[in-house]
Amino acid sequence: xxxxxxxxxxxxxxxxxxxxxxxxxxxxxxxxxxxxxxxxxxxxxxxxxxxxxxxxxxxxxxxxxxxxxxxxxxxxxxxxxxxxxxxxxxxxxxxxxxxxxxxxxxxxxxxxxxxxxxxxxxxxxxxxxxxxxxxxxxxxxxxxxxxxxxxxxxxxxxxxxxxxxxxxxxxxxxxxxxxxxxxxxxxxxxx
Numbered sequence: 001x002x003x004x005x006x007x008x009x010x011x012x013x014x015x016x017x018x019x020x021x022x023x024x025x026x027x028x029x030x031x032x033x034x035x036x037x038x039x040x041x042x043x044x045x046x047x048x049x050x051x052x053x054x055x056x057x058x059x060x061x062x063x064x065x066x067x068x069x070x071x072x073x074x075x076x077x078x079x080x081x082x083x084x085x086x087x088x089x090x091x092x093x094x095x096x097x098x099x100x101x102x103x104x105x106x107x108x109x110x111x112x113x114x115x116x117x118x119x120x121x122x123x124x125x126x127x128x129x130x131x132x133x134x135x136x137x138x139x140x141x142x143x144x145x146x147x148x149x150x151x152x153x154x155x156x157x158x159x160x161x162x163x164x165x166x167x168x169x170x171x172x173x174x175x176x177x178x179x180x181x182x183x184x185x186x187x188x189x190x191x
Contacts, residue, residue, distance in 0.1 A: 014072075016180060023070040023176070027169035030063035034165035035158045038147075042157025045150030052147070056161050060088060060168045067169060071176040083175075089131055091171035105175070 034056060041052040064084045065075035073080050083105070090101045147153040147160065 016177070016184075019071050019180065020173070020177065023067045023169075023173045026063065026066045026070060027166075027173060030059060030066075030169055031162055031165045034059050034161040038157035038159070038161030039154040040157075042147045042153035042155065043151060045153050046148040047150075049148055049153075052157060052161070056164055059161075059165060060091075063165060063169050064088065064172045067172040068176055071180045073176065073179070087172045087175055088168065090175065091168045 037055050037059065038052065041048040041055065061084060064087050065080075068075050068080055068084070073083075075081070075084065086101055086105055090098055093101060147157045
């Protein structure tokens with residue numbers, strides 16, 4: 001499904017509605033996978049909790065990359081990897097953090113969505129990963145404590161993982177959609 005809208009050139013030939021529909025289907029599938037994964041690791045309580053956080057991070061990254069493909073962006077490109085980290089930051093940030101990330105991504109009104117700014121890109125990427133890991137650790141510490149109780153933890157795990165993937169995929173759909181719209185508007189101005 002992710003390749004439905006991937007045009008390879010960054011300008012998918014499909015209408016925005018088709019890209020949105022493909023991204024929404026992927027979001028729903030990722031959310032369901034995260035729910036099942038959270039219930040499975042929650043069932044084992046503290047014994048399986050260690051596998052849960054890396055699994056959710058992996059599911060989040062995969063979902064973001066697939067949504068990017070839906071909008072015609074190549075996840076193997078260096079700039080897209082940075083964008084993926086920024087999407088994860090955006091999903092877990094407060095309002096001030098979200099504004100800062102939008103500024104960094106240059107996705108505000110009049111921006112072109114260019115996310116590589118010379119040498120700052122590598123530093124930004126490292127800081128982005130650090131922030132993502134710290135926020136996940138801080139936010140999930142207490143929440144995952146409820147998941148340590150065997151059997152009852154499966155309900156907490158299912159809910160927490162589902163909510164996390166909902167937030168991540170919503171942020172990814174919103175940011176990639178905005179980038180695609182900005183790119184198309186720029187194309188129209190050039191014509």
